[in-house]
Amino acid sequence: MNALEVRELSLRFGAVAALDGVSFDVAAGELFAVIGPNGAGKTSLFNLLSRITPLSSGTVRYFGQDLLAFRAHELAGAGMARTFQNLGLFLPLTALDNVLVGRNHAMRAGLVGSGLRLPAARREEAANRRAAWEALAFVGAAAVAQRPVGSLPYGMQKRVEIARALAMEPRLLLLDEPVAGMSRGERGEIAELVGRLHADTDTTVLLVEHDMGVVMGLADRVLVLDFGRVIACGTPAQVQADGKVVAAYLGQPLP
């Protein structure tokens, strides 16, 4: 089964088409990248998939189900996790609490149960804490678990955000430009982390990225957007050899 089946997706803001008839499939277990120059519609696509913006037309099937049937906060429970281009962390909370919030949908104990510290509620809390610690360890942020996330350096914050997404045990993980604004060294580390995450879990990853180098090393397949349209889709090697892609990124050669 495909993780995503996107058909004729369009999003218009007035006369401007942020996305125009975009169609693609993401196979389950795949690391699928969406690239494109600034303003190509990458983040619009992301916001549509996470149901933050309503779409103008088209259909999206998410593991066989109609994505439009979900509301934004229900997607987490349905196995979709995301990170944000400019971080979506809860800055005053500790790194551990941030990741624990990612376990929110796995918490069943009611107010009374957790208030009275009933055994079932305590077991559940312990399991969630363990999962949160494991996620932090996986991304290499266990050492800063008890610190407010707002006080951490940017690269570490990104790791915590990825840990939170991991702790949600997603079927589909959406990463929105995970290396944006990072130094060369940090980019390599985060790229390595994304690769390891994809290799160690059977999570499907949809990666939106501006940095070609990162994408080409990681992705199974790449979709290239330009001005809201699909201009190429294939393996990294195929896409890199495509004349339209080169033109979109580097411009047309002078006649």
Next chain:
Amino acid sequence: MTTFAQLLFAGIALGSVYALVALGFTVVFRATRVINFAQGEMLAFGAFLTSWLVLSGGLPFWLALVVGAGVTAGIGLAFQALVLRFALGRPDFTVVMLTLGLAAILQSAIPPLFGSNPRANGDPWGASALHAAGLVLNWVQIWSIVTAVVVLVAFYWFNRSHFGLAMRAAAADEEAALAVGIPLRRVFAVAWALAGLVACIGGVFVAGFPSTLDPTVGNVALLAFPAIILGGIDSTTGAVLGGFLIGAVQELTAGYQPQYLSWLGHNFYLAAPYVVMILVLLVRPYGLFGSRPAERL
């Protein structure tokens, strides 16, 4: 010494009421980053309703308090469900103005529903007191301390649970909270319901002996303000300790200032909490327990 102990007891009793009022502000602020300007009016409405249920409805006091707190919680819930849900994602200022609107509605609803004359709060204790070790401990004061402690312990547990965590997360970043599956509307609804609940309980005890209940009882929210600012507006612990501190300061000032600093006038005890608040803010701008916003330069 006896005088001091007597004043301190009165201060703690008053402080426990302030702590309840401050808690109402804090719970809404923590979830929504907005100061609820209707907190005082919710408090007044809850207190009047409880009093009416006892004196006109013939309900036993504790049952009336439960019903009154339930209805006031319902008002908070309805305000979120019917009004504030449409303001989601709007600037905070919009929400602040809406809370002022709720304040106006509740304020004008009280006289036609319950009359505008001062009335008893309906508690069974009146002026009765426990005499021990040379102290006069009014029962209503003892019970306000007990009730506050019970409510505060319940809140402590609530904050530790994942509901409390979800609430703090929602306050920090709404879009990210949605992405991790936190139902924002439900979280805000719970926050408003809790605010209504503690408002009613606080209001009933504010109006206990030697006070009475009149439509201006909501002004106590203004007096609880130094407590929240002092404690740090986003900290439950801070609100509670701030409440007790302000209560003690006010009673001790009322007890000693006319004797030793009489030139400050008769009602200086009403200003004393603000003086303490200003002094604390000079040293700790985010209050004693408030979180300093993290800034990236």
